Amino acid sequence: MTANAPTVPGFTGDAIYPGDRLYDKVRQVFNGMIDKRPQVVLQCRSADDIVAAVRYAVDSGAEIAVRSGGHSVAGHSTTDGGIVIDLSLMREVRVDTEARVAYVDAGANWGDVDRVTSVHGLATPGGVVSTTGVGGFGLGGGIGWLSRAHGMTCDNLIGATLVTASGEVMTVSETENADVLWGLRGGGGNFGVVAQFTLRLHPIDGVVAGVQSYPDTDAEAALKHFRAQMDNAPDHLASILDFSSDFTTGQSLVNVLACSTRTDQVGSDEVSALLNVRGVADKPVVAVQHKLDYSTWQQALDYTAPYGWLNYWKSLFVTELTDEAIRRIALLGRSRPSAQTRLHLIRLGGYASRVPPESTAVVTRQHPYIIHLMTTWTDPAETARCTAWAGQAFEILRPLGPAGAYLNFVGDEGQDRIRATFGEDGYRRLAELKARLDPTNRFTRNHNIEPATS
Template identity: 40%
Template sequence: MDGTDFESLRGQVRGQVITRGDADYDEARAVQNGMIDKRPAAVVRVSQVADVIASVNFARDNGLALAVRGGGHSGPGFGTADDALVIDFARTRGVRVDPAAKTARTEAGATWADFNHATHAFGLATTGGVVGSTGVSGLTLGGGIGYLDRKYGLSCDNLLSADVVTAEGKFVTASETENDDLFWALRGGGGNFGVVTSLEFRVHPVDMVHAGIIIFPAEHAETVAKFYREHMASAPEEFGAFLAFHQGPPVPFLPEQWHGKPVCIVVGMWTGDPAEGPARWQPFLDAAPVAGSMVGPMPYPALNSAFDGMYPKGLLAYWKAAFLTELNDGAIEAHLEYGRRVPSVQTAVHIYPIDGAVHRVGVTDTAFPNRNAKFSPVIACHWEDPADSEANIAWVRDYAAALQPFSETAGYINFMDGDDLGRVPDNYGPNYARLREVKAKYDPQNLFHVNQNIAPA
């Protein structure tokens, strides 16, 4: 147990310093994934940048591990660690939109639901995942796949600047014109280089979208998967949709007979001419017999947060990820074998398209190197009963192993779990050596190591 005296830190910050024995310690140490049961030495709920600087300096000078928590959605629970100092941004969630410049600046604790609420008031948005409760910072620093990536690129491709507190406790801004090496590394390199306190994004005209959630019985999954593959190969970039394997969710538009049963789903949206919306979705409605569907106009934030209710804090979770150059027959067969055995209604197997604008960024232009992959599958298993943990983890691992022969060497770090640290060099491929050099410049002692860690050169 850490014996550090935190009274001096309390005198240096305006936020709350929570330590063992405090009434709200258990609530403060909890992260999204209920599998994670860490006991940090202290959690600092920062209120401003000055608190971050003080906390970084305190952790470094006292030899404490340092964990940084934005939205808290990290699958491996990297927003906490035993005997560590946790910097928690839960109380810094502001978003400021400049509609004339088409930019938005967000504090580090904002979720995509926060961000989308703010930008939607001006009919604007940027690429931001598929679950509204996900943190803006974590998703962006790891890349940022979402509904809008085919049209507007990844979240990190829309990042214009970031304010960062370095391991030395210095406050710097990273952009194309300031600390450009750091800016390059932040766009896909994760939380390895400092504590990001705010992010500025380019935003785009996205208001009402023509959304679709189409659910098919699992017996038609092969037909649907092959149709999806062919259709997306020529679909306009305004059409962003993913293929999924689930248990039938308890939603009003799905008859009760399909609740909890294996299903195949296509989810997404059309952001082009609204009049074309119905025609853009009709081919999927015709592809195979439909168990239930909801297709129609919807505010973008509503679609982006449509699944939030299924993922309350505390669910147990274990994830694996890959990249596919092609959704070939072998990959489809692996998905059919394991996707039909999804073990819980909260488990999500999604296959995201990452072509279009994502491919117009060079492999070495940002730290995110996976610019030739066309799909990013994730196996995100969630469940409630700890007695199911062993079987569910085994299912995820077997599923990932079945996909491996058809996958690239790299995987998406935002969907990696804690036992994937050995894959970090492969995940960054041609950018890994340069990332190690940037790490050595900004964090030579590896203070920021509670993450998918890049070792300093």
């Protein structure tokens, strides 16, 4: 701690101020475009530390940011001149095998969770990049490889320990403060700081997974094959169509990724049928398919999202993958502005689409696809060109879907988009919950829900 630094009453974690040896390291977040300097980073080690940090931060009047994995592309995990409540040291994961639940501390990432749960042949839907924090991802909804089979992360959130803006520790479950649990299931970090998550687990005895890559000149054929294969696909089959560049050769590729929670011949055959694109002019550049541990497959895309790259993301749901939609997606996939930029077309549906909309704050479940424009680059001189491409690409795609968004995939895009995401009834209910738990809106570093007024 810096000499003469303020004391945080009751706080036993590490308070890191400008000038401290670790300051520049701990203030960094995933997105290299975000370069902010908080007045202090409070690294918590327990729920009591979170309580002390919240009370101190709320009383200070300074802007508050809460960090779990730091992956918020919008930069919500940090603040200029404010206070960061950093949960990244709290990473314990405990499994109750009989109840099939995991108790996950707020700073854990999906790699931490998967390592512990997979030992027991269990898993819960998490992000496709294992370094992503459970906290922000789960509170924002949570789409991953298991979502078609077992729902979004928020659908599997069955309890939490929440520290509210008043410093109260609230136990939340399906029977206790159930309305708060509803808000945590997709309403983001608006309602306080979650110290621990309770997540439902499912038996996962490995997966059959693979990828086949083709030159992007075959993009239209790959997209049409993808559409045909996934239109009536069973819940156990999950898929992403992805545009990328081979970092070694520079070749631009269209990739089909598939994952089945069935490890028998049925699962293997259906993965093969999805990966083997019909009607292409070229042989696959890459063709890989294996039965493997789920936690291993969860790390397959980690290399695409290292800390420090510059990121500017856009996203939208797609209501129908028409031939015109395919034409636009293929055009944009081939015009990506950097080798690091990827365009993901993720097939939704399955179990997640059948969860009753009123059971979570995530009301948009009917759309079959989501596009994720992961505009990423490494040279700051390319920032204007890459962000301009993302904006233009979004405008080209905008007619394909509704006004709402999957908020984990977007930056700060204003209240209109947040309201469209939750719908008027959902937003009103969230605003009433916000008014009860954070009436003065001290937690604003999020896709913010403004407190309802009388």
